[in-house]
Structure formats: C-alpha cells, structure tokens
Amino acid sequence: MGKHGIILFGHGARDPRWKEPFERLAAKLRASRGDQPVALAFLELMSPDLPSAVASLADDGCDAVTVVPVFFGQGGHVRRDLPEIVETCRKAHPGVAIHCATAVGEDDAVLQAVAEYCLRLAI
Amino acid sequence: MGKHGIILFGHGARDPRWKEPFERLAAKLRASRGDQPVALAFLELMSPDLPSAVASLADDGCDAVTVVPVFFGQGGHVRRDLPEIVETCRKAHPGVAIHCATAVGEDDAVLQAVAEYCLRLAI
Numbered sequence A, B: 001m002g003k004h005g006i007i008l009f010g011h012g013a014r015d016p017r018w019k020e021p022f023e024r025l026a027a028k029l030r031a032s033r034g035d036q037p038v039a040l041a042f043l044e045l046m047s048p049d050l051p052s053a054v055a056s057l058a059d060d061g062c063d064a065v066t067v068v069p070v071f072f073g074q075g076g077h078v079r080r081d082l083p084e085i086v087e088t089c090r091k092a093h094p095g096v097a098i099h100c101a102t103a104v105g106e107d108d109a110v111l112q113a114v115a116e117y118c119l120r121l122a123i
Helices: A016-033 A050-060 A076-092 A107-122 B016-035 B050-059 B078-093 B108-121
Strands: A003-010 A038-042 A062-069 A096-101 B005-010 B036-041 B062-069 B097-100
Touching: A003 A016, A003 A050, A003 A096, A003 B097, A016 A038, A016 B108, A038 A050, A050 A062, A050 A076, A062 B005, A062 B050, A062 B108, A076 A096, A107 B005, A107 B016, A107 B062, B005 B016, B005 B050, B016 B036, B036 B050, B050 B078, B062 B078, B078 B097
Parallel strands: A003 A038, A003 A062, A062 A096, B005 B036, B005 B062, B062 B097
Antiparallel strands: none
C-alpha cells in the first residue's frame, strides 16, 4: 500500500519570511505522521508550485495526496485557480488519488483558536 | 473610560464569499466581548478599509483599538503596508491608542488547530 501525502497549499509572497508559519505547520504534521510525507506548495511567488509538489510525492511512493488550502477565505484562488491546477495534476498522475480539502479558515476549531488569540490580546 | 475595539484586518478579495470566515470570527468575538466593539477591515478589494474602520470605532467611543492581522504569513502586506496605514490612522485619531498585533499565523495555538484539522483529513 502506498503512502498518503499532505500538501499544505499557500498563496506565496515575495518576502521569504512569509512562509515561516507554513514551515512550522509542516513540522508539526511531520511529527504526527511518521513516514507519511508532508510538503508545501504555493500558488505564486514561491516554489515549489503544486504540480511539482505532487510529482515529488508521487516519486516518493504516494498513491493518495490531500491538498489543504492554507487560506482563511475561499475566493478565486481556492474556488477557481486551485481546482484547475489539481485537474492538471490528476491528468499527470492518474495513479494518485488527489483530494482537495476545504480551506482551513472554514474549520470552526481553527476560527475558535484565532478568536482565543484575539481575546488574549484585548480582553 | 472608553471602549477597547478589535479590528480584524484581512487582505480582501473579489469574491464576497471570501469574507465569510472573517464574519464568523467577528461573531465569535462579539459573543465574548460584551459591548466592546469588533470590526472588520480590508487592505484591498473589500470595504471598509482600515482608516474607515478606525474612524467608526473612534466615533463609537473607543480610546483603544487593537488591529489583528488575520494573515498566516507576515510578508509585505503585514510588515510594510499595514504599519503605514496604522501610522495614518494614529495621526487622524491622536486620542485613540492603536496597537498592532502579530499576525494570527504566528500564534502556536492557531497553528496547532490547523495541524489538527489537517490530521483529521488524512490520518
């Protein structure tokens, strides 16, 4: 049975420090997932892009990949750009089941953690 | 004594559905903060902008405002654009103490909640 990879998909930015939280998030996931791969991918301005990240995971023996959009809101990038890129990846890797998750900002526990952070700042 | 407002500052997007998580986050905070105001503001593509949101809170009796960047990464928008806008707001409202927080993606509990969401998707 193949591996199941997770790709944390972010927007990307010019400032290299922008991706630090994504790297910390990947490290947290790697600590919990044993030998199941965790990779980053970006829409623009940073590398790798999503097709490169999927190709790396396929080479690494993944037959399933879950793409998690690390965005708060679901706008054009998540609703339009991402499905198109995922479709390209599916055609390039027909043996890999690629699932695209809902953006993390839609998860109530994530929003609750953000709310608690705000409350700690300004009681 | 005046009120202490929170402004959730996001990037903004063309798709109006993009801001839904921000509205849910504001509702969570309002439920916890009694009569202390919570407002949204956006860098671009959505309204209000930050100066308008600060003006509204000042009119509402706030003498302190905490601006929380609802961004994962701290790139140019958070490190360069936001401080400039905040400086403009301080000049326009010298009686309001405006504090700018670190982006929510820098908070470990927020990242932990995102990691748990990812793990629920792909064990």
